[in-house]
Amino acid sequence: DTPLNTRLSARYKRSFAYPSFKDRIPVILTKVIDHLVRDKESIIAHFGEKAREEVKNVIGYVSQLKNELMTDKPLTELSSLGSDHELWNRILSDKTKEHSRPPTWFQTEWLYAECYLYRRLHEAFLQTEAIKHLDPFHWQKTKALENSLVQAEILAQHVNKIVSNNADSSETEQLFYEFLKISLWGNKCDLSLSGGTEICLQENPLNQVLKYDSFILADDSQCVLKHLADSPKGTIDFVLDNAGYEVFTDLCLAEFLLSKFDEHKVLFRTKAFPWYVSDVIAKDIHYILNTLKEKKGELAECANRWQSLFDSGKFQIVENQFWTTPCVYADMEEVDPKLYGELKESKLIIFKGDLNYRKLDSDINWPPTTPFSQCLKGFHPAPLVSLRTLKCDTIGGLQPGKAEQAASQSESWMVTGDFAVIQFDSS
Ligand code: F6P
Numbered sequence: 001d002t003p004l005n006t007r008l009s010a011r012y013k014r015s016f017a018y019p020s021f022k023d024r025i026p027v028i029l030t031k032v033i034d035h036l037v038r039d040k041e042s043i044i045a046h047f048g049e050k051a052r053e054e055v056k057n058v059i060g061y062v063s064q065l066k067n068e069l070m071t072d073k074p075l076t077e078l079s080s081l082g083s084d085h086e087l088w089n090r091i092l093s094d095k096t097k098e099h100s101r102p103p104t105w106f107q108t109e110w111l112y113a114e115c116y117l118y119r120r121l122h123e124a125f126l127q128t129e130a131i132k133h134l135d136p137f138h139w140q141k142t143k144a145l146e147n148s149l150v151q152a153e154i155l156a157q158h159v160n161k162i163v164s165n166n167a168d169s170s171e172t173e174q175l176f177y178e179f180l181k182i183s184l185w186g187n188k189c190d191l192s193l194s195g196g197t198e199i200c201l202q203e204n205p206l207n208q209v210l211k212y213d214s215f216i217l218a219d220d221s222q223c224v225l226k227h228l229a230d231s232p233k234g235t236i237d238f239v240l241d242n243a244g245y246e247v248f249t250d251l252c253l254a255e256f257l258l259s260k261f262d263e264h265k266v267l268f269r270t271k272a273f274p275w276y277v278s279d280v281i282a283k284d285i286h287y288i289l290n291t292l293k294e295k296k297g298e299l300a301e302c303a304n305r306w307q308s309l310f311d312s313g314k315f316q317i318v319e320n321q322f323w324t325t326p327c328v329y330a331d332m333e334e335v336d337p338k339l340y341g342e343l344k345e346s347k348l349i350i351f352k353g354d355l356n357y358r359k360l361d362s363d364i365n366w367p368p369t370t371p372f373s374q375c376l377k378g379f380h381p382a383p384l385v386s387l388r389t390l391k392c393d394t395i396g397g398l399q400p401g402k403a404e405q406a407a408s409q410s411e412s413w414m415v416t417g418d419f420a421v422i423q424f425d426s427s
Pocket residue numbers: 020114187190192193241242276278352353354355356358391392
């Protein structure tokens with residue numbers, strides 16, 4: 001029931017936005033509260049006695065936030081904590097003017113309200129001293145990583161063999177497609193959609209790649225390869241999505257690009273604070289490397305090599321506040337010209353995941369056959385590719401008949417993470 005060419009919103013009851021705000025996102029907040037209640041003593045042991053009162057305050061804040069969402073209250077201004085508050089408050093005031101009243105959760109644009117929710121959650125911690133840097137999703141991310149170690153080890157073994165061998169060019173091409181798709185399907189592992197249960201890892205990841213090609217609804221991987229092979233060596237940017245297994249697959253792809261395409265360096269662009277449950281913050285990458293080093297064997301071998309790539313600057317983590325704003329990427333040049341300028345230097349920008357896709361295509365209910373470059377609405381800093389499993393009801397760039405074919409296989413094809421796209425743009 002979302003009109004065509006309109007941004008998604010929970011006001012459309014048959015969109016994925018509505019059940020998300022009604023059921024799924026309140027559960028995410030409940031889990032945060034439960035964690036703080038359950039693990040209070042260990043939090044205090046870690047952050048000190050001051051944390052006792054602060055944990056209580058955060059629990060109160062998050063409960064109230066959940067209540068505001070569930071009763072569709074108007075969104076309110078952020079306090080002056082956090083250097084991004086002016087941007088947020090300006091957007092809120094623009095929306096208030098536009099509609100002659102403040103936006104409410106279910107009536108306004110979903111993307112905006114959902115980002116606002118994670119920013120408000122961050123605000124709860126900004127108001128504290130001792131637990132300012134507590135990541136309320138850390139425990140879920142670490143548990144998910146533990147649960148994926150069998151798959152990660154299979155991949156580690158594969159990567160370790162490949163980087164130490166010389167491959168001829170046709171082998172390199174095949175391996176490129178394989179690593180690209182491993183990283184693509186790594187995006188199925190998402191804790192905000194699954195509510196914490198891993199739905200992505202039943203299989204050997206190497207078999208998954210071959211078996212699921214028919215679920216890739218648009219596959220521009222050949223264009224990506226051609227672009228990489230035909231252009232001078234350069235910097236690859238990953239705009240990351242989820243921690244745990246997904247970022248592990250991204251690191252594999254990144255190392256493959258350095259070792260077989262001889263690219264100069266890889267920048268891993270991360271959020272600056274906890275976001276959409278499983279999204280990567282810098283701390284998660286360090287945690288993953290340290291955890292894998294302790295596992296010994298193939299995993300440690302991989303992690304030690306990656307650590308040296310970070311040490312030598314071939315791999316770099318770059319945080320930016322823009323990724324945790326509600327802005328769509330078509331607005332990046334205006335909102336954050338510095339970041340846009342940095343991305344212009346990239347040889348290839350790899351956007352991982354569903355939320356990045358929503359921001360690439362402005363979260364609009366496009367007719368699915370709308371060309372991908374049109375959905376980008378002028379966002380063309382450098383050649384880019386989106387590796388996304390579908391978890392939200394917006395899509396463009398499909399050939400005629402593809403959407404219908406997917407819908408005939410599954411009514412909820414757009415939101416389960418079972419279908420995917422590899423979409424490239426170099427305009
Ligand atoms: O809740 C909104 C949403 O964008 C979903 O559509 C998706 O399930 C999740 O958040 C994020 O997915 P990803 O981790 O792939 O960006």
